[in-house]
Amino acid sequence: MTQTETLNLTFAALADPTRRAILGRLSSGNASVNELAAPFKMSLPAISKHLKVLERSGLITRGRRAQWRPCRLKARPMKEAMDWLDHYRRFWEESFDRLDVYLQQLQAKEKPQKKKRHGKSKK
Amino acid sequence: MTQTETLNLTFAALADPTRRAILGRLSSGNASVNELAAPFKMSLPAISKHLKVLERSGLITRGRRAQWRPCRLKARPMKEAMDWLDHYRRFWEESFDRLDVYLQQLQAKEKPQKKKRHGKSKK
Numbered sequence: 001m002t003q004t005e006t007l008n009l010t011f012a013a014l015a016d017p018t019r020r021a022i023l024g025r026l027s028s029g030n031a032s033v034n035e036l037a038a039p040f041k042m043s044l045p046a047i048s049k050h051l052k053v054l055e056r057s058g059l060i061t062r063g064r065r066a067q068w069r070p071c072r073l074k075a076r077p078m079k080e081a082m083d084w085l086d087h088y089r090r091f092w093e094e095s096f097d098r099l100d101v102y103l104q105q106l107q108a109k110e111k112p113q114k115k116k117r118h119g120k121s122k123k
Numbered sequence: 124m125t126q127t128e129t130l131n132l133t134f135a136a137l138a139d140p141t142r143r144a145i146l147g148r149l150s151s152g153n154a155s156v157n158e159l160a161a162p163f164k165m166s167l168p169a170i171s172k173h174l175k176v177l178e179r180s181g182l183i184t185r186g187r188r189a190q191w192r193p194c195r196l197k198a199r200p201m202k203e204a205m206d207w208l209d210h211y212r213r214f215w216e217e218s219f220d221r222l223d224v225y226l227q228q229l230q231a232k233e234k235p236q237k238k239k240r241h242g243k244s245k246k
Contacts, residue, residue: 009138075211
């Protein structure tokens with residue numbers, strides 16, 4: 001799978017709240033389809049469909065035993081998603097920086113006004 | 124927007140390679156729809172559709188001037204996505220740890236064999 005395909009499938013898989021909840025459940029241990037379906041008011045076929053999406057994206061693997069095929073979390077594709085997002089880190093960090101600068105400017109503006117009103121500034 | 128909605132829309136928006144490429148382009152500066160469309164062999168309406176998805180997810184904002192509505196990257200929803208993914212960090216780090224343990228076990232197995240074969244171990 002190319003990196004582009006991995007990102008396409010991973011982000012698409014993570015876009016659904018049920019699939020994210022399934023991954024959350026699997027983070028505390030492997031589980032069968034029945035166990036995964038229990039907390040959701042969903043039919044087994046509906047859960048199975050979600051599991052297929054997760055399996056295709058490489059976010060879970062399933063055991064091979066016919067009756068009890070436990071699902072297991074595979075976090076590796078999440079790392080690729082995170083590495084991609086990490087390139088944009090400076091943009092959200094910059095927004096905070098800009099907010100800081102703005103707040104400092106507001107405070108700087110406020111100080112001379114206080115000076116005017118009270119005739120002297122508190123240091 | 125709830126955190127669940129933010130994650131749904133952000134991951135869905137990021138699941139498309141054209142949309143990721145548009146965000147990449149915007150990371151080097153604001154751009155108009157025409158400028159964004161240029162590198163893609165896509166019609167303006169197709170690009171506009173992608174921009175609408177990005178705008179709805181809060182990943183871009185658009186200027187209000189009717190003729191030239193520059194798009195601007197807003198990375199904030201990406202931070203939410205990254206924070207969500209970060210909960211799974213230990214799982215991909217653990218896989219590496221397990222690989223480390225496995226390699227150490229292999230090496231540990233190898234050493235006594237060498238000892239046997241050569242009669243003495245190198246320290």
